[in-house]
Amino acid sequence: MIDTSLDWLLISDRLSRWGVLSSPSxxxxxxxxxxxxxxxxxxxxxxxxxxxxxxSFTIDLTAAMAAQGVTSWRALVLTYNxxxxxxxxxxxxxxxxxxxxxxLWPSPDSGSFRRIHSYIYERAGVLDPVxxxxxxxxxxxxxxxxxxxFSTADYFEIGNLLVDFGIVSGLDSVIRQQGTVQEGLDEESxxxxxxxxxxxxxxxxxxxxKSFNLKFLNKVAYRTGMARLRRDVGVSEAVMLIEDLGxxxxxxxxxxxxxxxxxxxVSLQDDEHFEVVVKIREML
Numbered sequence: 001m002i003d004t005s006l007d008w009l010l011i012s013d014r015l016s017r018w019g020v021l022s023s024p025s026x027x028x029x030x031x032x033x034x035x036x037x038x039x040x041x042x043x044x045x046x047x048x049x050x051x052x053x054x055x056s057f058t059i060d061l062t063a064a065m066a067a068q069g070v071t072s073w074r075a076l077v078l079t080y081n082x083x084x085x086x087x088x089x090x091x092x093x094x095x096x097x098x099x100x101x102x103x104l105w106p107s108p109d110s111g112s113f114r115r116i117h118s119y120i121y122e123r124a125g126v127l128d129p130v131x132x133x134x135x136x137x138x139x140x141x142x143x144x145x146x147x148x149x150f151s152t153a154d155y156f157e158i159g160n161l162l163v164d165f166g167i168v169s170g171l172d173s174v175i176r177q178q179g180t181v182q183e184g185l186d187e188e189s190x191x192x193x194x195x196x197x198x199x200x201x202x203x204x205x206x207x208x209x210k211s212f213n214l215k216f217l218n219k220v221a222y223r224t225g226m227a228r229l230r231r232d233v234g235v236s237e238a239v240m241l242i243e244d245l246g247x248x249x250x251x252x253x254x255x256x257x258x259x260x261x262x263x264x265x266v267s268l269q270d271d272e273h274f275e276v277v278v279k280i281r282e283m284l
Contacts, residue, residue: 007169007170007243007244007245008168008169008241008242008243008244008245009074009075009121009166009167009168009169009241009242009245010166010167010168010229010239010240010241010242010278011075011077011162011164011165011166011167011239011240011242012162012164012166012229012232012233012237012238012239012240013037013040013160013161013162013163013164013238014068014164014232014233015061015064015065015068015070015073015163015164015165016036016037016059016061016064016161016162016163016164017037017038017064018037018061018063018064018067019037019059019060019061019064019161019163020059020060020063021033021034021036021037021057021058021059021060022057022058022060023056023057023058024056025048025050025055025056025057026048026049026050027046027047027048027049028047028049028155031045031046031047031157032046033046033057034046036057036059036158036160036161037059037160037161039160040160040237040238040283041283042079042080042115042159042160042257042283042284043159043284044159045080045157045158045159046157046158047155047156047157048135048155048156048157049154049155051137051138051140051154051155051156054134054135054136055134055135055136055137055156056132056133056134056135057132057133058130058131058132058133059130059131059133059161059163060129060130061073061129061130061131061163062129062130065129070165071125071127072125072126072127072165073122073125073126073163073164073165074121074122074123074125074126074164074165074166074168075119075120075121075122075162075163075164075165075166075242076091076119076120076131076133076161076162076163077117077118077119077120077160077161077162077163077240077242078104078117078118078119078133078135078158078161079117079158079159079160079161079162079240079257080115080116080117080157080158080159080160080257081104081115081116081117081118081140081156081157081158081159082114082115082116082140082141082142082143082153082155082156082157083104083105083116083118083135083137083140083141083156084104084137084139084140084141084152085105085108085110085111086137086138086139087103087104087105087135087136087137087139087140088101088102088103088104088135088136088137089101089102089104089118089133089134089135089136090102090133090134090136091120091131091132091133091134092131092132092134093126093127093128093129093130093131093132094128094129094130094131095127095128096128097126097127097128097131099120101136102118102120103118104116104118104135104137105118106118106119106247106251106252106255107247107248107249107250107251107252108249109249109250109251109252110251110252113252114143114144114145114150115143115159116252117240117252117255117257119242119255121242121245121246123168123171125165131163133161135156137156139152140152140153140155140156140157141153143157160238160257162240167225167226167229168245172221172224172225173216173217173218173220173221173225174214174215174216174217174221174225174226175214175215175217183208183209183210183211184208184209185206185207185208185209186206186207186208186209186281186282190202205284207258207281207282207283207284208256208258208281208282209261209279209280209281209282210241210256210278210279210280210282211277211278211279211280212277212278213275213276213277213278214226214275214276214277214278215273215274215275216273216274216275216276217273218273219274222274222276226274226276230260233260234260236259236260237259237260238257238258238259238283239257239258239259239260239280240255240256240257241255241256241278241280242254242255243255243256256280256282257282257283258280258281258282258283259280259281259283260278260279260280261279261280261281
């Protein structure tokens with residue numbers, strides 16, 4: 001059975017990584033603004049340390065879009081931020097694009113997550129190459145759970161900024177086959193054995209695995225979509241999968257940021273039908 005609905009988005013940072021950043025907001029010296037795009041590791045976070053007024057920064061994608069022949073973008077994501085349920089963000093473009101006071105939480109049931117992925121998706125694409133992001137969250141959370149829950153932080157952090165045109169089901173002559181999505185967890189443990197025999201495990205956080213089939217309806221769709229993405233990120237760089245665009249619940253459970261952990265062709269049924277297996281291993 002084939003799912004032809006517009007339900008998922010696969011993006012990378014191939015535009016935003018070449019952007020030019022600027023900000024009037026104060027950042028920590030060891031967690032600078034450049035970390036938004038200079039590192040794909042979510043632990044290399046940018047930290048804004050003055051919350052007396054809304055946090056604001058600008059990214060200029062003019063050169064990046066021109067160099068890559070991209071005329072618009074469809075998704076903007078603030079990955080692994082420490083926002084609260086009351087936090088909002090706004091985006092304004094130099095050509096008139098505007099989104100005001102969008103909730104930072106993608107759905108209201110995100111309270112158990114230590115860090116949040118906030119995103120904007122525009123089906124038709126946005127032409128504006130210069131974007132100003134403004135974050136208004138006076139009570140962000142410290143991403144460490146205590147006996148009394150999450151406490152309030154005096155800083156706002158973002159792991160990565162992603163802006164990309166991406167691959168979207170339904171719009172790009174690609175569909176995801178139902179029944180092929182597999183999910184799992186990776187857990188690495190390091191066991192320390194003392195001289196007397198006791199074993200002390202050092203457990204690391206569990207990360208998600210996702211695996212699913214994509215079917216491209218013609219050769220052009222494959223070459224302009226997945227083939228280009230494969231060239232851009234290979235198996236060593238990060239992508240983000242958003243499984244339920246515009247959904248109202250369990251959004252964080254369906255958003256995965258991580259590495260292509262194996263990417264292979266399943267079959268070439270004929271010259272007009274390409275099927276590809278995508279595997280993603282989450283980075284925490």
